[in-house]
Amino acid sequence: MDESSNRFDETKAVTLNNVAEKAGVSRATVSLVLRASPLVASETRERVTDAIASVGYVYNRGAARLRTGRxxxxxxxxxxxxxxxxxxxxxxxxxxxxxxxxxxxxxxxxxxxxxxxxxxxxxxxxxxxxxxxxxxxxxxxxxxxxxxxxxxxxxxxxxxxxxxxxxxxxPDFRRGTELAVDHLVARGHRSIALMSSIRKTSAALERVNAFQAALQRYGLPSSGIHPCVTDRAAAFQAAEMLLTARDPPTGIICHNDIMALGVLYAAQNRSSKAGRAFGVVGFDDIPEGSHCVPKLTTVATRPxxxxxxxxxxxxxxxxxxxxxxxxxxxxxxxxxxxx
Structure with missing residues (x-):
């Protein structure tokens, strides 16, 4: 048999028929594979996928959209x-x-x-x-x-x-804020501040409302809600001001971990290592929080x-x-x- 008969003409568009012939299956089976149908056996699917790569077939999404509306x-x-x-x-x-x-x-x-x-x-x-x-x-x-x-x-x-x-x-931001307050109160903190996002969004407002309600539940006064840009530099500067105030908070809850890291840097800059005497809680559980020193306590929001x-x-x-x-x-x- 002439070897050239097994080769596809590269000057012509590759079709489903070419793929089907290469894989030894029907054209309908190839179509099912392209649509990720669960009806196709894994071995057959692999054979069709290999054939698609071999002949260089490109799925026409535009044509498929006309047929399916998707x-x-x-x-x-x-x-x-x-x-x-x-x-x-x-x-x-x-x-x-x-x-x-x-x-x-x-x-x-x-x-x-x-x-x-x-x-x-x-x-x-x-x-x-x-x-x-x-x-x-x-x-x-x-x-x-x-x-x-x-x-x-x-x-x-x-x-x-x-x-x-x-x-x-x-994420349940309200419940997360309650968990943060509960944690600091359980560690003996009675002067707790919230470093909130400066953004006027529902996610920021939920934290603020939950923070105020949680402190009221414990009968504790608030050490303030301090809106801040959600980055390290802004949080660092805001924390510097808080920590040098006449009556600084002993615990700070931050809108996210990025801000909390800025607060940690400010504490270290003042030789006030965060820990039991000074508590910091972030939000989101980003990887950096588990590797910094000290390691950051956070509310995992499971993005x-x-x-x-x-x-x-x-x-x-x-x-x-x-x-x-x-x-x-x-x-x-x-x-x-x-x-």
């Missing part, structure tokens, strides 16, 4: 892409969608509603099947109203847009679990767009370390 893509918009929390959140989301054969488009709003609106329009133009949105500060219900007009499924994460009813997933829950909820919303909206809170956990 693009297999999802939009994800976050406000602060450099924060390690959002990296873990994105990983959780992508883990679910990758297993479902979906591609995630990631955009960073940088806390700018107008930039966010522009990304929402652009992502929609890409024909995404749905959007996961962590709203930028100042976002109004207009963006949700627009998504509804477009009949584009969406899930809000971390921050609720005031007055905008819809699916929502977040990867939040991401997975949001992805699963969006898939349910895509499949059943008329179902009632759901609100899911992921239980936090206090990680007690040296501070």
């Amino acid at each position: 693009s297999g893509t999802i939009g994800l918009i976050v406000p602060e892409i450099t924060n390690p929390f959002y990296a873990e959140l994105t990983a959780g989301i992508d883990d679910v969608f990758d297993k479902e054969g979906r591609l995630t488009f990631l955009a960073n709003s940088n806390e700018l509603p107008e930039r966010q609106d522009r990304f929402v329009r652009r992502i929609r133009e890409q024909g995404v099947d749905g959007i996961i949105l962590c709203a930028a500060e100042g976002t109004t219900g207009d963006v949700v109203a627009q998504l509804r007009r477009w009949r584009l499924p969406f899930v809000q994460i971390l921050r609720e847009i005031e007055g905008a009813v819809g699916d929502f997933v977040a 990867a679990a939040v991401g997975r829950a949001a992805a699963l909820l969006l898939m349910r919303r895509i499949a059943a767009p008329k179902d009632p909206p759901e609100r899911r809170l992921i239980a936090p956990k206090l990680i007690a370390r040296d501070t």
Whole structure:
């Protein structure tokens, strides 16, 4: 048999028939593999996948979208892409969608509603099947109203847009703040301050409200709520002012771990090592917190679990767009370390 008969003509487009012939299966089986159908045996799936790579077949997503009305893509918009929390959140989301054969488009709003609106329009133009949105500060219900007009499924994460009813997933920030206060009180602290985010978001407000309620429950006065930019440098400067005050707090709860690390640096700068005499609690349990000295006590908000829950909820919303909206809170956990 002429060896050239087994070669594909590289000048012609490779088709499903070429893949099927190479793999020794039917064209329908190849189609099932491309759609990630569970009906195909693993051995057959592997053979078809090898054949696809061998002949250089490229799946035509545009044609598939015309047939199914679905693009297999999802939009994800976050406000602060450099924060390690959002990296873990994105990983959780992508883990679910990758297993479902979906591609995630990631955009960073940088806390700018107008930039966010522009990304929402652009992502929609890409024909995404749905959007996961962590709203930028100042976002109004207009963006949700627009998504509804477009009949584009969406899930809000971390921050609720005031007055905008819809699916929502977040850590239980209220419970997490209670855990932080409980921890410091149990260690003997009676003068506790909250270094909150300067952002006016539901996630920040929940912490503030929970902090005040927890202190009231213990019958303790507040040592102040101190809004701050959520980075090390700003937290360092704010902590320097707190620690040099006439009556400084003995415990500080921070909006996130990045701020808490800034507080630790300020304490070390004043030769006041954080520990039993001076307590610091962060939020999010980023990896750096478990390696710094002293090791940071934190509230684990489980961003990867939040991401997975949001992805699963969006898939349910895509499949059943008329179902009632759901609100899911992921239980936090206090990680007690040296501070």
